[in-house]
Amino acid sequence: MTVTSGDEGTAGGGLGKGVDVSRRTGLTLIGILAVVTVALVLGLGLGFGLNHNGSDSQSPNPPHPTPSNIWQPAVKTSWQIILSQELAINHSSPSITPDVEVFDIDMFVHLNTTIIGDLHKLNKKVICYFSAGSYEPYRRDSDKFQDSDMGNVLNGWWDEKWLNITSPHVRGIMSDRIDLAASLGCDAIDPDNMDGYLNDSGLDITTDEAVDYVKFLADKAKAKNMAIGLKNAPDLIPYVLDIVQFAVNEQCAAQDDCAGFSAFIEAGKPVFHIEYPSGAGRNIAASASKKSCTAKNMAGFSTVMKELKLGAWVEYCDGTTAYTNIVD
Numbered sequence: 001m002t003v004t005s006g007d008e009g010t011a012g013g014g015l016g017k018g019v020d021v022s023r024r025t026g027l028t029l030i031g032i033l034a035v036v037t038v039a040l041v042l043g044l045g046l047g048f049g050l051n052h053n054g055s056d057s058q059s060p061n062p063p064h065p066t067p068s069n070i071w072q073p074a075v076k077t078s079w080q081i082i083l084s085q086e087l088a089i090n091h092s093s094p095s096i097t098p099d100v101e102v103f104d105i106d107m108f109v110h111l112n113t114t115i116i117g118d119l120h121k122l123n124k125k126v127i128c129y130f131s132a133g134s135y136e137p138y139r140r141d142s143d144k145f146q147d148s149d150m151g152n153v154l155n156g157w158w159d160e161k162w163l164n165i166t167s168p169h170v171r172g173i174m175s176d177r178i179d180l181a182a183s184l185g186c187d188a189i190d191p192d193n194m195d196g197y198l199n200d201s202g203l204d205i206t207t208d209e210a211v212d213y214v215k216f217l218a219d220k221a222k223a224k225n226m227a228i229g230l231k232n233a234p235d236l237i238p239y240v241l242d243i244v245q246f247a248v249n250e251q252c253a254a255q256d257d258c259a260g261f262s263a264f265i266e267a268g269k270p271v272f273h274i275e276y277p278s279g280a281g282r283n284i285a286a287s288a289s290k291k292s293c294t295a296k297n298m299a300g301f302s303t304v305m306k307e308l309k310l311g312a313w314v315e316y317c318d319g320t321t322a323y324t325n326i327v328d
Helices: 023-051 115-121 168-184 207-223 234-240 259-266 286-294
Strands: 079-082 102-106 125-131 150-154 157-163 188-192 227-231 246-250 271-275 302-305 313-316 321-323
Touching: 079 271, 079 302, 102 115, 115 125, 125 168, 168 188, 168 207, 188 207, 207 227, 207 234, 227 234, 234 259, 246 259, 259 271, 286 302
Parallel strands: 079 102, 102 125, 125 188, 188 227, 227 246, 246 271, 271 302
Antiparallel strands: 150 157, 302 313, 313 321
16 A cells, blocks of 8 residues: 655655545545455354354364374274173272273262273273263262253153253263263263253253253363263264264164264274164174174274163174173
8 A cells, every 4th residue: 555645755554643645545545444344244244144043053163183182092992881880800900801992881880999990900991971961860969950950851761851951050060070080080981962952852952052062071071181972963973073082872773874973984083883783682683783783884883782771791793792790
């Protein structure tokens, strides 16, 4: 921009004191400022429109690497999951069956035990499970929830109720649970019931609210140097893939719904996959096993076949079965 003045020796990129701007230059400057202002307004408007258009969606974020201080499991990582029973390990001479890389266990069941430390001695990683989206009356902190935090009963789980995930009170309790997981030495957390937006929760949970809740939990886990997984909730994958380290999926093969989870594999992150075929715990038919292990869009998944109670028994896609020692 050229600025003219009564003194030709005074010119530059700014307007100094005592400089007279010509009318033509002033009009040009005003025009440019007007264009810039309109562009800024349009830009801000578009930005808000993308995120606040009432469409119950957020713009996906491209994946970025997991911080080096947080565990990032690899695709095809082997695992076992036991949620209904306490593991039994001889503390003085620890061993475990099956000899897999990861154990997903109920955090509350293993309070006041040495199990997590024993698994670490065996070079196993530990994912600690808790429900982040439902109220369970038998948990040690259940008395902290308020009636106003709760919605409808979960279908098939008569003693659980959906939680209001936007409630600061609920989020405070979940923050305490993450702190507890960190104090126990958990390598990661597996927060369950993240799909209230897909269910009759009685709370009108939206997809945006579910995404925000995952981000809240992920931030808390990251602050404690723990990884976090996304449990089911396929609609959230494009929006949280960059902030979670793995997925835990139930029955996508049975439901022909594995396609969305393949994004984790493409991002170099595992899908810990569970199927509940008929005969689990005893004898799974070859046809049921084949469907559980070779359904469309599940290449690279870490698949286990389990009983619905998620007990000690497990079968893998190579046909091997195992039974993990548990406390009687």
